[in-house]
Amino acid sequence: MNENAKQLFSKRKQEINKEKSYYNKFIFNGHFSVFLVIMLGAFILGYGDWLKAIPKGINYSLIASIVLAITSMFPIRTLLKDADRLFLLPFEKHMTDYMKHSLLYSYFSRIGFQILVVIVLFPLFYVINNKTYDFYILFAILSLLFPYLGLLLKWQWYKYQLEGWSIYVLLFIIFTSGYYVALAPKQISSVTSILILVGLFLLLRNQNKAQLFPWERMIKSEQQHHMNYYKFVNMFTDVKHLKETAVRRSYLDSFLATPKHKRFNKDYMYLYLFIRSFARGKDAFNIILRLVIIALVLMLWLQHPIITLIIGSLFMYITLLQMAQFYTQQAYGLWPQVWPVTDSKVIKGYEQFLNRLMLSIGILFIIAYTIVFPQYCYFSVLFLLVGWLTIRNVIKKLKYQETLLRD
Incomplete structure (x- = not known):
């Protein structure tokens, strides 16, 4: 036996192994591979200087x-x-x-x-x-x-x-x-x-x-480990087996106030849904929080203005890029069936949400960069520029995808 x-x-x-081999094609794509190489180079440089x-x-x-x-x-x-x-x-x-x-x-x-x-x-x-x-x-x-x-x-x-x-x-x-x-x-x-x-x-x-x-x-233990793997993969591509969960974060309630009657309509519906889903969601919120914390630690640790600027810009790009999977969870979920709206309304709400997320992260990165390199603080505007260009590229691709789906 x-x-x-x-x-x-x-x-x-x-x-x-077959399942992991399939998902690895989406994880180790061109963008993430470049990200890893730059991260490795930055760590070696910073570690060498620190020693x-x-x-x-x-x-x-x-x-x-x-x-x-x-x-x-x-x-x-x-x-x-x-x-x-x-x-x-x-x-x-x-x-x-x-x-x-x-x-x-x-x-x-x-x-x-x-x-x-x-x-x-x-x-x-x-x-x-x-x-x-x-x-x-x-x-x-x-x-x-x-x-x-x-x-x-x-x-x-x-x-x-x-x-x-x-x-x-x-x-x-x-x-x-x-x-x-x-x-x-x-x-x-x-x-x-x-x-x-x-x-x-x-x-x-x-x-x-x-x-x-x-x-x-x-x-139960094996199921939990497998679900954790799916959550990681979901940062890069949609995972059908992933079960979404919600978490009450009372400290974010001030950002989730019920919209007033002037904003309680289809024009602001998806902005509210994206913000609420992000704040209450267990996976996306934790993923973005970890990325931001890692970025801030590296920015405060590395003592080179250009390398720190590259690291902050890279993390801004990666963070916003990972939120692309967040769009499909809302755009193709239950709400479009309950309250049907045009694709443009959904994309507009998603763009507004990304802009708010980009500004929040950008302000944190600017503060961190200014603390370490006050004499070069004006260079930190690059974080917002990279964020804006990333959002512009993401929204452009979404509009093109929706056009193909209509055809």
Whole structure:
């Protein structure tokens, strides 16, 4: 039956790889690839300049340990489906073999990012430790072992039906302490964390011999991971499987006041709908908020006026471009059927919404640029210019698309 478990998991993995291969064509398009290249170049430039004058009095070992401890907590990917709770029940006694392949898949699907974090941190500790790196070898080994041991322990923890938050707290403490001992005092005793993880795993595995497979928990977890992937892909293209959710954000209520009777008509209908959907939506709002925060951090961190200007303009372009998918959610949703209006009214409302979003982001970018480079503050007008040109291009394409649909 071990071969059957392997075949089942391989089939599931091929299905998800095929789906990811399809969506990757939309994600890694020309615009996003250029964005990544520029981001990488800006980070290398800023990181190199920062290493030349590293601020003193900061516990970098503790910060790096916390960061790597968080990235070391890999999620368990079982690739289970909702129907499995019924159709795989006769197969339950062989799910142990299935989970072995699942844990390996969970490990290797995320280990690349873990290695990248270790590589990025290496120059920092190489410089602050007088160009020595022997201790860093142990740190790197721990960063490769901890995630897999964490997955093994997490699986036994879930199988024993313990609370999910408790395993994350436990792993965070063990990982952080192990990394910190390897980085700060540079002692071999950091391997004690490995012994603790192995001991807990063996103890729980012995207790779980009579435990049943946690179908509900693992299926729900897999569905959540898959939905998170769809939310990411939805930044670049429409995803049919994505379920929209709404979130009440009371601090935005002042922007969502009911329009007065003069603006309660078809001319202002879609402007209100786009603003309300953005403010109450769970996905678009969070995506734009993350992009803006990342942009502001980079702008305040990089100490080069031209590079900072390019980064701000690039983020303005990417942010507004990602909102193109937001148009289809409203223009082809329920409201056009409830209150039919012409395409031009929908596009006009969308353009007004983008202009307001562009002004809000542009003002934040201008303030950040002025704080860092007050002598060049007039160059920050470029952010608004890039935003205006981007909106103009997006609206032009939408009008052309609507014309093709009418034909």
